[in-house]
Amino acid sequence: MELPTQTFRVTRADLVRYAGASGDFNQIHWSDRFATKVGLPGVIAHGMFTMALVGRAVTTWAGAPDAVVDYGVRFTRPVVVPDDDEGTEIVVSAVVREVTETGLTRLDITATCHGDKVLSQARATVRTAA
Amino acid sequence: MSLDQSFVGRSYPPTAPYQVGREKIREFATAIGAADPAHHDPVAARALGHPDVVAPPTFPIVLTMAANRQMIEDPALGIDYSRVVHGDQRFAYTRPVVAGDELVCVNAIEEITSRGGHEFVTTRTEVTTTAGEPVVTAWMKLVVRGEA
Numbered sequence: 001m002e003l004p005t006q007t008f009r010v011t012r013a014d015l016v017r018y019a020g021a022s023g024d025f026n027q028i029h030w031s032d033r034f035a036t037k038v039g040l041p042g043v044i045a046h047g048m049f050t051m052a053l054v055g056r057a058v059t060t061w062a063g064a065p066d067a068v069v070d071y072g073v074r075f076t077r078p079v080v081v082p083d084d085d086e087g088t089e090i091v092v093s094a095v096v097r098e099v100t101e102t103g104l105t106r107l108d109i110t111a112t113c114h115g116d117k118v119l120s121q122a123r124a125t126v127r128t129a130a
Numbered sequence: 131m132s133l134d135q136s137f138v139g140r141s142y143p144p145t146a147p148y149q150v151g152r153e154k155i156r157e158f159a160t161a162i163g164a165a166d167p168a169h170h171d172p173v174a175a176r177a178l179g180h181p182d183v184v185a186p187p188t189f190p191i192v193l194t195m196a197a198n199r200q201m202i203e204d205p206a207l208g209i210d211y212s213r214v215v216h217g218d219q220r221f222a223y224t225r226p227v228v229a230g231d232e233l234v235c236v237n238a239i240e241e242i243t244s245r246g247g248h249e250f251v252t253t254r255t256e257v258t259t260t261a262g263e264p265v266v267t268a269w270m271k272l273v274v275r276g277e278a
Contacts, residue, residue, distance in 0.1 A: 022191065022192055053162060058187070066184050
């Protein structure tokens with residue numbers, strides 16, 4: 001079963017807010033000068049910010065903010081966030097891989113930015129809604 | 131540079147307790163746009179059976195990434211942090227983190243491998259309350275990029 005696609009807009013302001021809230025002040029997430037110096041196309045989103053947005057998609061699909069029992073991803077491609085009002089967009093979809101007899105639902109998740117996969121092996125296990 | 135395989139299985143002393151604040155959970159939830167009332171309103175959280183506001187699933191990174199410095203900055207292990215990229219992240223939850231939790235992290239090095247000139251270090255962090263109740267286990271795979 002395919003779950004409804006969810007889309008998340010990401011701007012530079014979001015990265016600044018996430019840096020403050022998470023305590024991850026790595027310069028690649030706010031300084032174009034630094035990001036390009038280390039070979040990136042520009043400022044990129046925190047991988048953990050992408051994972052957090054995908055986590056929102058998972059809890060929305062699960063229908064409960066406390067339903068996630070296992071959640072893992074591999075970061076495969078940076079999400080470049082331009083310094084403008086539009087920023088960029090992460091598109092998240094998932095298929096239900098398994099519903100267990102013990103009340104768990106396993107999801108295989110896809111997250112893309114401009115059509116490119118930014119995560120691989122993205123999987124979550126949630127408690128099945130009663 | 132090659133990382134010392136004998137570090138696999140090594141664990142580190144527990145970190146100082148981290149007090150999970152209600153406002154910190156609200157701040158984190160706001161930063162990721164998580165609007166569910168259970169992240170913001172203790173009454174809504176209690177209605178779900180939790181003692182206080184519930185942290186979003188990736189909130190434990192706030193503690194575990196800081197705790198991982200124990201290993202990343204261990205001079206004996208010798209990771210060159212300027213070459214480190216976050217490869218994988220996983221959380222397995224016993225229960226969600228809630229405001230009021232006092233959490234301790236115990237870090238261990240689970241795996242060290244190398245492939246294509248890069249090295250991969252998987253760390254495991256057991257997050258428990260100060261009373262020893264398990265809350266969440268976090269795995270982080272760090273990619274230490276080879277020198278070009």
